[in-house]
Amino acid sequence: MMDQEFIPVYMLTGFLESGKTTMIQSMLSDENFSAGQKTLIICCEDGEMEYEEDFLKKYNAEVCMLQEKEELTSLKLKELNSKVRPERVIIEYNNIWGIEYLSRLRMPPLWEWVQVITLADGTTFSNYMTNMRQFLTDPMREADLILINRCGPDFNKSNWRRQLRAINQTATILFENPDGSTEDGVTDEDLPYDMNAPVIEVSDDDFGILYLDSMEHPERYDGKTIRLTGQPFPHAKLAKGFYYFARYAMTCCANDIQKCGWICKGSFKPSPAAYIRLTAKCEKATDPEGRTVLMLHEVNAERASAPKEKYVTFGTI
Numbered sequence: 001m002m003d004q005e006f007i008p009v010y011m012l013t014g015f016l017e018s019g020k021t022t023m024i025q026s027m028l029s030d031e032n033f034s035a036g037q038k039t040l041i042i043c044c045e046d047g048e049m050e051y052e053e054d055f056l057k058k059y060n061a062e063v064c065m066l067q068e069k070e071e072l073t074s075l076k077l078k079e080l081n082s083k084v085r086p087e088r089v090i091i092e093y094n095n096i097w098g099i100e101y102l103s104r105l106r107m108p109p110l111w112e113w114v115q116v117i118t119l120a121d122g123t124t125f126s127n128y129m130t131n132m133r134q135f136l137t138d139p140m141r142e143a144d145l146i147l148i149n150r151c152g153p154d155f156n157k158s159n160w161r162r163q164l165r166a167i168n169q170t171a172t173i174l175f176e177n178p179d180g181s182t183e184d185g186v187t188d189e190d191l192p193y194d195m196n197a198p199v200i201e202v203s204d205d206d207f208g209i210l211y212l213d214s215m216e217h218p219e220r221y222d223g224k225t226i227r228l229t230g231q232p233f234p235h236a237k238l239a240k241g242f243y244y245f246a247r248y249a250m251t252c253c254a255n256d257i258q259k260c261g262w263i264c265k266g267s268f269k270p271s272p273a274a275y276i277r278l279t280a281k282c283e284k285a286t287d288p289e290g291r292t293v294l295m296l297h298e299v300n301a302e303r304a305s306a307p308k309e310k311y312v313t314f315g316t317i
Contacts, residue, residue, distance in 0.1 A: 006112040007081075011091045013099065013139035014119035015128065019149050020092050021049040023119060027090070028059040036060055040086035044072065044094040062086075069097040074106035081108035099139045118143040122151035122175070125160065140167050149176040157185035161317075169316055186213065188220070190317050195224070199279065202228035204307035207247055208314040211260045214282075218294040222284035226296075229277050229304050230261060234270035238263065243270040245278055245296060249312035260312055266298025277304040 010027075012020045024041060027033050039061040041051070051063050062084050066072050080086075089111060093102070118139045120128070125148060128136045140146055146164055151157060157175045161184070164173050174182045188195040191213065192206045202210050207228060214221055233244040246261020268276060280296035287293045 005110075007086060007088060007108075007110045008114040009089045009091065009107070009111050010115050010117070011093055011102075011113070012117045012119065013093045013095055013143070015095050015121070015124075015132075015136070016045060018119040018121050019147075020119055021051070023117070023147075024090055024092060025049075025051070025055065028055075028061060034059055037087040038062075038085065040064065040080060040084045040089045041092060042066065042072075042077075042080070042089065043092045044069075044097065045092070069094070069101060072097070072101075072105070077105065077111075078108050081111070093139070095135050095139060098135075099142060115145070116143045117145045117147065120146075120148050122148050122155055129163070137167050140164065140171070143168060143171045145172045145174070147174050147176060147182075151175045151177055153177070157183070158187040158190060161185040161190065165316065184216065184317075186217070186317050192315075192317075195220070198225065200224055200226045202226055204229055204309065205313070205315065207307075208249060208260070208312040209317060211249075211312070212314055213317070214262070214294045218284045218292050221282040221294055224282045225279065225299065226282060227277065227279045229275055229307060231272060231275055232264070232268050232270045232278075232301070233259060233261075233272050235263075241265060241267070243268065245280075247307070247312045248310065249314070257311065262294055262296050264296040264298055266296075266301060268298060268301040275304045275306050276301045 012023060014020050028039065037060065039059065041061055041063045043063055043065050046065070046067070051061075056063060064080055066076075116139070120136065146168065148160065155175075161173055164171075173184065175185050176182050192209060193200050193202050207230065210226070210228065230245050230247045233246055235242070235244045238244065242263060242265050244259065244261055245264040246259040248257055249260040250257050264278070264280060266280075278296070278298065279300040280298050283295045283297060285293055285295040
């Protein structure tokens with residue numbers, strides 16, 4: 001094993017047959033995730049799907065099966081660390097064992113949690129929320145990603161999303177359709193501004209939400225009129241009569257500050273030092289790379305005070 005500063009530990013939780021094994025197989029076969037690292041998979045239940053020996057050999061992975069909760073101990077983790085010498089660890093956890101049990105375990109040196117993923121089957125989600133709510137939702141409180149799979153077109157994703165957001169304010173929430181595509185389940189009613197207003201008033205705090213949602217759903221804003229505060233930045237690649245309407249955002253740390261916004265057609269003179277209150281008509285357009293994006297058409301622009309917070313935050317919906 002190569003020297004590492006830490007050994008990343010990923011945990012997947014969910015009831016039996018919620019898709020944990022399938023997702024782990026997808027993770028290992030994903031070139032963006034796998035680069036030949038020695039992977040220890042700690043499997044805490046017998047599922048419908050099993051790991052084939054050829055698959056494990058191909059992706060340099062080894063499985064440890066634990067049938068009972070009492071087998072998952074700090075000593076067992078230490079033994080596995082010495083025996084397998086993993087470069088990363090994936091724990092396929094059993095919801096019924098209770099998420100609080102893991103907090104009492106002592107991890108081997110260098111093992112660090114990096115991501116908790118909770119999966120649920122859309123065909124049984126409502127039933128489990130009614131009859132086994134604690135077992136279903138306790139892991140969701142700790143999750144970085146909540147994925148509801150096997151979702152049909154008539155499933156009430158928006159309502160489910162609101163329930164999940166009440167449980168976890170920060171997790172990414174995705175719904176997977178039978179064809180493998182995913183969506184966030186966000187509807188007009190979930191957004192913090194009135195999508196039916198003649199002019200959609202976007203507060204300074206909601207600038208980031210508008211930016212992210214317009215990137216994912218530009219068609220939602222096509223033909224709408226919005227009003228918000230930002231800066232009219234000049235851009236070398238834009239012709240006269242265009243500017244980049246944006247604000248600075250701290251995407252992950254103080255060293256990663258970027259401008260987030262939209263190309264705007266208008267008469268206001270670009271100035272990176274100015275803030276303006278922009279009223280603009282939204283239009284769905286295609287960028288040079290063939291992607292559907294949102295473009296703004298200036299209706300009115302007036303100088304404005306800088307927002308109270310210098311950097312945009314990406315609040316959750």
